[in-house]
Amino acid sequence: MVDRRLHEFVRTLRGARIRISPVEAEEAMRAAALTGYHPREQFREALAQTLVKAQVDRACFDQCFDDFFQFESMRTDEGEEETDTGALPDTTDLDSGDLSETTANLIAQSPEQLTQSLAEAAAQQDFTAMQVITQQGLFARQLVMNMGMGAVDDDILRLAASPRRRDQNRAEQLRDWRQQVRERASQYVRRQFELHGRAHGRALREHTMRAAPFRELREYHQIQDLVRRMARRLAALHQRRQKRAKRGAMDARRTLVSSLRYNAVPVQLHWRERRKLKSKVYVICDVSGSVREAARFLLQFLYAMNDVLPQVRSFAFAARFDEVTDDFRQYNPDVAVGRILDRVSGSGTDYGYMFESFQQACGREIDRRSTVIILGDARNNDLPAGEEYLAEISRRARQVFWLNPEHPSRWNSGDAIMAKYEPYCRAARRCSSLNDLSRFADYLLRALNNSQ
Amino acid sequence: MKTRIDSVDDVIASFARQGYICDQRTALAVYLAAQLQKPILVEGPPGVGKTELAKSAAAFLEAPLIRLQCYEGLDESRALYEWKYGKQLLYTQLLRDKLSSLLSDAESLEQGMARLGDLGDAFYSDTFLEPRPLLRALRADEPVVLLIDEIDKADQEFEAFLLELLSDFQISIPELGTVRARHRPLVFLTSNDQRELSDALKRRCLHLYIPYPEPDLERRIVAERVPELGDRLREQLVGFIQHLREQDMKKLPAISETLDWARALVLLHADSLEPDLVEQTLTLILKNEQDVTLARGLLPHWFSKQRAL
Numbered sequence: 001m002v003d004r005r006l007h008e009f010v011r012t013l014r015g016a017r018i019r020i021s022p023v024e025a026e027e028a029m030r031a032a033a034l035t036g037y038h039p040r041e042q043f044r045e046a047l048a049q050t051l052v053k054a055q056v057d058r059a060c061f062d063q064c065f066d067d068f069f070q071f072e073s074m075r076t077d078e079g080e081e082e083t084d085t086g087a088l089p090d091t092t093d094l095d096s097g098d099l100s101e102t103t104a105n106l107i108a109q110s111p112e113q114l115t116q117s118l119a120e121a122a123a124q125q126d127f128t129a130m131q132v133i134t135q136q137g138l139f140a141r142q143l144v145m146n147m148g149m150g151a152v153d154d155d156i157l158r159l160a161a162s163p164r165r166r167d168q169n170r171a172e173q174l175r176d177w178r179q180q181v182r183e184r185a186s187q188y189v190r191r192q193f194e195l196h197g198r199a200h201g202r203a204l205r206e207h208t209m210r211a212a213p214f215r216e217l218r219e220y221h222q223i224q225d226l227v228r229r230m231a232r233r234l235a236a237l238h239q240r241r242q243k244r245a246k247r248g249a250m251d252a253r254r255t256l257v258s259s260l261r262y263n264a265v266p267v268q269l270h271w272r273e274r275r276k277l278k279s280k281v282y283v284i285c286d287v288s289g290s291v292r293e294a295a296r297f298l299l300q301f302l303y304a305m306n307d308v309l310p311q312v313r314s315f316a317f318a319a320r321f322d323e324v325t326d327d328f329r330q331y332n333p334d335v336a337v338g339r340i341l342d343r344v345s346g347s348g349t350d351y352g353y354m355f356e357s358f359q360q361a362c363g364r365e366i367d368r369r370s371t372v373i374i375l376g377d378a379r380n381n382d383l384p385a386g387e388e389y390l391a392e393i394s395r396r397a398r399q400v401f402w403l404n405p406e407h408p409s410r411w412n413s414g415d416a417i418m419a420k421y422e423p424y425c426r427a428a429r430r431c432s433s434l435n436d437l438s439r440f441a442d443y444l445l446r447a448l449n450n451s452q
Numbered sequence: 453m454k455t456r457i458d459s460v461d462d463v464i465a466s467f468a469r470q471g472y473i474c475d476q477r478t479a480l481a482v483y484l485a486a487q488l489q490k491p492i493l494v495e496g497p498p499g500v501g502k503t504e505l506a507k508s509a510a511a512f513l514e515a516p517l518i519r520l521q522c523y524e525g526l527d528e529s530r531a532l533y534e535w536k537y538g539k540q541l542l543y544t545q546l547l548r549d550k551l552s553s554l555l556s557d558a559e560s561l562e563q564g565m566a567r568l569g570d571l572g573d574a575f576y577s578d579t580f581l582e583p584r585p586l587l588r589a590l591r592a593d594e595p596v597v598l599l600i601d602e603i604d605k606a607d608q609e610f611e612a613f614l615l616e617l618l619s620d621f622q623i624s625i626p627e628l629g630t631v632r633a634r635h636r637p638l639v640f641l642t643s644n645d646q647r648e649l650s651d652a653l654k655r656r657c658l659h660l661y662i663p664y665p666e667p668d669l670e671r672r673i674v675a676e677r678v679p680e681l682g683d684r685l686r687e688q689l690v691g692f693i694q695h696l697r698e699q700d701m702k703k704l705p706a707i708s709e710t711l712d713w714a715r716a717l718v719l720l721h722a723d724s725l726e727p728d729l730v731e732q733t734l735t736l737i738l739k740n741e742q743d744v745t746l747a748r749g750l751l752p753h754w755f756s757k758q759r760a761l
Contacts, residue, residue: 019651049658050658055661
C-alpha cells in the first residue's frame, strides 16, 4: 500500500512537470522506508532529495506534497470540511443489536476513525486511472463499497421492509448517515481528480498547444511558460553542440615544444581553439493582421534563447518600419507587442518600403556573419515588390530565411508574391505553430553552428 | 570507516562535535547517502559550507577525504590517471644496453617482436601509473569520502565521463581493464550553478540545496565557531547580516563572511556594533564596491531602528 501511494505521488509530480525517472522513484521508496512517515518534515525532505533535482522545482514539489498527503495527515484546510465533521449524524443512540457486524463497526466509528477507514479503502484504488470528470461518480461508489458500506445498504433495506415502526425510524437514521459518508467519499474523489486528472489534462493541452495555429493560442493561459520551456530545452541542446565544435586544428608549435620534455616524442598533442565567428541575427517581422501572432511567438522564442543567440536585432513593420529590439528585451511579450503596434500599425503592408528602410538602417552592417530572417505572408497590396533590395541584402548576408505563416499553396494566391522573393532566400518555410517554430529554431542554430 | 550510522540525530550530534552545525535536512542527506550508497549533489550559493560538509562527513565517518577540484579543461589524465612518461623514457634509456643484449640473440624479426611485446606489458604496469584522485578513491584500501568540488566548472564531457563512476563505482582504463571500487566511497559533488548540469548526472545523485542559514542556525554557527564573541554582539551581527541578505546585492554575504567578520570584531575588542566600526569593516563582508555603497546608505536607518528596539 505504501509503495502504491508513493507511485501515485510520483505520477502526480510528473503531471506537475517534474521529470522523474523510474530509478529515482525506486530510490525515493528506499529512502521513505529508511526514514518512515514521521516526522512529516523528514519524510518530505527524504522524498525531495531523491526526487527533485533542481531547486526551481522545489516550490512545485512542496505544493504537490501538501495536496497529496493532506488526507493522511488529517489536516483540514478547507472550512467546508470542518463543518462536515460536525454535521455527521450522531449514531450513538442507534441500537446496533440486530445489525450486521460490519455495519455495527462502521457506525461505531468516530468521525476521525471514519476518515481513516476512508483513506485505507482509497489506498486499494488507483486514482491515477481517472481521466475525465464524469468518472468521479464511479470512483466514489467503488470507494464506498471498499469501505464495506454494502453491508449497510443491506441493513437499510432489511429495516425499511420491517413492519415495525421503530425499525423504519432506524432505517431513516442510517440513510442519513450513509448519505454523509457518501458525500465525504465524493469529496475525497474530487480532490484526487484534481490532482491526477488535472495532470493528464495538462499533458493533453500542451500537446494541442504545440500543434495549434498561432492565432488560437491566445486562449491558453500557460502558453508563455510553454514557449519558454521549449526554447530553453533547445538552447541547452545547442550549447552542448557548440562546445563540441570548438576544438580546432592541431597546434604544431605547442606540440613540438612540449615534446622536447619527452625526447622529442610528441606525447601530448595540443589543439588550437577554433575562433568563433559571432553571428548576428536580424529578424524582420510583419505585424499586420494575422501574421502578428506568429511574429510575437517568433521573437519571444528567439529572445528566450539569448545565451546561444547573443546578438539578435529585431524590426517590425506594417505601415511603418521600426527597430523593436529593446521592446522585447525589456517588456513581457504582451506589453512589447502592444508598444510595437502603437508605433508601426496602419493600413497596408508595404514590403518594398520595408526592404528599402532595412537597407538604409542596417545595409552597411550586413556581412558574411549576418543571418536575416523575414517573417511575413508576402501580401504586398499590389505595391512594388522591391525585390532588388532583397537581392542586395541576400548578396551581402550569409543567408536569408523566410518564414510564412500561411500554407505553401497560398503563398502566391491573391496579392501574395512569395515567388518574387523566394529565389533570394536560402530557405522558405511554413511557420504556423509552435512545433514549426521549434523546428525552425533548431534548423537555424544548426546552420549558425556548422558554418563556424 | 565507521560503517553504521544509526540515525539522522546521530549525524547532527557528531557534526556538532566537530563544529559543523547543520540543520535536519543536511543531516538527512548525509544519512540517506550513506544508507543508499548514492552520491550527493550539493548546490547553493558560494560560502554556505558545501565543501565543509564533505570535510565534516569525512571526519564523522573516520574516513580519509580525497578531493578533486574541477576547472574548465579538466580531463581524464588529471582526474583519473596518467602514465609516467618521463619515468618510462628514463627506464628505456637506462635499459638500452640490457635491451640490445636481450634482442641480440633473437634469430628473426618475429622473435624479437615477441620479446619486446613482453616488455611492453612491463612498461604499462602499476610502476608507471600515476593515480589521480578518482583512481585513488577507487583503489583505496578503506572506504573514503570523495569530494568532487565545483563540478559545474568542468566541461560537459567530463561530466559524462563521471557517469560510470557515480552509478557503478567503476571505471574503465584501456590498458588495465575495468577498475572496480574495493569499497564504495561516499561521494559529494558541489555546484554553484554556473551552468545547468545534465539530467543524467542529476538522476544519479541525491540532491541537497543549502540556502543561506536562518537567523537561529546562523547564531548557533557563530557561537560554535567564534565563542569569544559576546552574546549581545552576536545577536546584532547576525541581525545585520540577515538584513543585508534581504537587499538586492550583487554578492550577498555568506556564512563564511559572517565568521570572518565575527573574528575581526573579536580582534578589534568590539563589544557592540557601532556605525563607525561597521563602516570601517564593511569590506570584510561585502566584496563589491557597489554593494558596499548600498550598505553604507542602509546603516543610519538600521541603527536608528536598533536603538528604538
